[in-house]
Amino acid sequence: MTDIATDPKHFTKAVTELGEKRPVVTTQAIFNDRGVKIIEKGVQVNAGLYERLMAHKLTVPIEQSVASTPTVTGQFLRVHAEQVMREVPFFERIGANTKTRSLMLDALTKLPLPSPIAFQLTLAYEVRPVLFRHSIFMALFAAWMTQGLMVSRFDVSVASAAGLLHDLGMLHLDPLLLMPQSAIGHDQTRQLYSHPLVSEVLIERHHEYPRDLLQAIKVHHEFLDGSGYPGNLAGEAISPLGRVLSLGELVTSMLASNEAASELRLWVLLRMNMHRYDVALVEQVMQNIEPQTELQSKGLAVMTDPVSRLVEIDATLSEWPTELTQRADLSAPRQANLAGLTEQSAQLRRTLAGVGVAPQQLAQLGDDTLDDFLQLELTLLAQEAAWQLRSLARQTRRRWHIEADARFPDQLTAWLDRVDTVVAGINGIAPAQLHDTE
Numbered sequence: 001m002t003d004i005a006t007d008p009k010h011f012t013k014a015v016t017e018l019g020e021k022r023p024v025v026t027t028q029a030i031f032n033d034r035g036v037k038i039i040e041k042g043v044q045v046n047a048g049l050y051e052r053l054m055a056h057k058l059t060v061p062i063e064q065s066v067a068s069t070p071t072v073t074g075q076f077l078r079v080h081a082e083q084v085m086r087e088v089p090f091f092e093r094i095g096a097n098t099k100t101r102s103l104m105l106d107a108l109t110k111l112p113l114p115s116p117i118a119f120q121l122t123l124a125y126e127v128r129p130v131l132f133r134h135s136i137f138m139a140l141f142a143a144w145m146t147q148g149l150m151v152s153r154f155d156v157s158v159a160s161a162a163g164l165l166h167d168l169g170m171l172h173l174d175p176l177l178l179m180p181q182s183a184i185g186h187d188q189t190r191q192l193y194s195h196p197l198v199s200e201v202l203i204e205r206h207h208e209y210p211r212d213l214l215q216a217i218k219v220h221h222e223f224l225d226g227s228g229y230p231g232n233l234a235g236e237a238i239s240p241l242g243r244v245l246s247l248g249e250l251v252t253s254m255l256a257s258n259e260a261a262s263e264l265r266l267w268v269l270l271r272m273n274m275h276r277y278d279v280a281l282v283e284q285v286m287q288n289i290e291p292q293t294e295l296q297s298k299g300l301a302v303m304t305d306p307v308s309r310l311v312e313i314d315a316t317l318s319e320w321p322t323e324l325t326q327r328a329d330l331s332a333p334r335q336a337n338l339a340g341l342t343e344q345s346a347q348l349r350r351t352l353a354g355v356g357v358a359p360q361q362l363a364q365l366g367d368d369t370l371d372d373f374l375q376l377e378l379t380l381l382a383q384e385a386a387w388q389l390r391s392l393a394r395q396t397r398r399r400w401h402i403e404a405d406a407r408f409p410d411q412l413t414a415w416l417d418r419v420d421t422v423v424a425g426i427n428g429i430a431p432a433q434l435h436d437t438e
Contacts, residue, residue: 008062011172012053014127015062019046021126024068027115032056061205063116072121074109077164080136081108090255090263091137093288094144103153104143107160114206120171121164131170131178137252138163138245145244148284159241162213166220166245169198193229196220216241220249223276225347226340227395243278250277251285260300261376263289268380271355272388275347306378307365309426310357313385316422317352320345321411337399341392348388357381386426393419 018024023044030039030053038056039049045066053062082105085091095101113121124132142163147156170178173191200218203209219233219242226234228246238246250273254266267289270282303309324330325338352358357378365374393416400408408416 008058008172009054010174012062013050014123014171014175015045015066016047016050016053017127018068018123019044019049022068022070024066026065027067028060028065030062030065031059033059035059061116063119064205067115067119068122071115071118072113072125073118074111074113077111077121077136077139078105078109080133081105081140084133084136084140088137088255089290090251090288091140093290095140100144100147103147103156104140104160107143107153107157108139108164110157111161111164112208114208117165117168117203117206117208120168120202124171128171128175128178131167134252134256135164135167137256138166138248141248141252142241142244145248145281145284146241158210158213159244161209162216162220162241162245163248165203165209165213166199166217167195168202169195169200172198172202196230212239212241215239216245218242220245222246224278225275225344227276227344227391232340240278243281247277247281247285261380264376265380268377269384272351272381272384274354275351300376300379302372302375303379303382303426306375306382307362309382310352310362310378310385311359312422312425313382313389314349314352314359316389316415316418317345317349319415319418321409321415324409324411327409334400341396341399344392344395348385348392352385355381357385382426386423389419390423393423 015024024046026039026041026043026045029037029041031037033056036056038052039045043049058065085095085101095104121132121135124135139160140163142159143156146159149155173195174188177188177192177195196218200214203217204214216239219228219231219238222228222231222233222238222242223246224235224238224243226232231237250269251266254262254269257265259265267286270277270286270289274282320342322342325335325342327335330338349358353361396412396416400412
């Protein structure tokens, strides 16, 4: 496999930051690409060496030339996994069965951890703690989902390793990507789309992990409907373990959030995204989610009129310019992309109907004031539908620009403008601000 090009400054900066927290020492001499030794073996790496390291292209990736003591071990991972299972109700629930809990924790404890992998996990723990905790969540989730399929202990171990290591590539990218509320530019977006490939390359170097694991990590942001990245894969092109990781990204991100009503939000998201994930896996998760309680829902912002917002979203989807797919003057790639986007638009309308919020269904609610729980549920559904509508618009812009000619047809421009207006209205911002975070 050809290595994915990454800017070494981000990872090198993180390494030197780690060196300020705990000893990081070179395990071998470091040479530049001209064969000149720039740092001796046994030298402690800290912020003072950053400029020297950045002034050279190294012959060997830096993570293969340094080590930190103490380092992450299987037992260290187990301790943190046990903490998660105590603190997060969902993980406490799925680990209630002693045999299941033992299988999940044993899989994590016994993972092969080559020194460069252990070093990168150590770096994540000290310098990128949110990423480290996410990795623990994913390892537990993947092991739990896999053991429910009645497979071997080896398969559970592979799944646990895939969950733990799937985002290793994020350590080598701009740390701004780990800040959910931050606006990211074109370069950061490109990095984000490439990080599954970066993770795959980093792990493949060590020849410790099976091909199934590498393939799953490569596709962990792909969706069954073809709307994921980096390859826009669909259906059977996404491996079984890849489907587990893809679903895990949604589940664990919600469970790890500090937002109120995280399990209710997750419930809504799963219902609104059935077309993107393996239905059997989604059902397994939903069986272990507990309904939102009144106490947990305090502090949630509720829309004044979520019904009208949902009707507006459906109307916008109905105006998707389907006729563009028939234009003979469009290239084959654009026709194919438009056909896929047309299906996604139709699928979102079907999803809205499937969860009971198509216009005809909403009309049956009557004019009476909605009770608090229904108002809250409809608010979350409208927010998620708006997010998916915005995602469809983003994909439309990105896929149309696959060719040099960047001009949109008038019908498409009008539709994209309407999406901006609708989504901005739901988010309470000006339409122009939407593109500040894309």
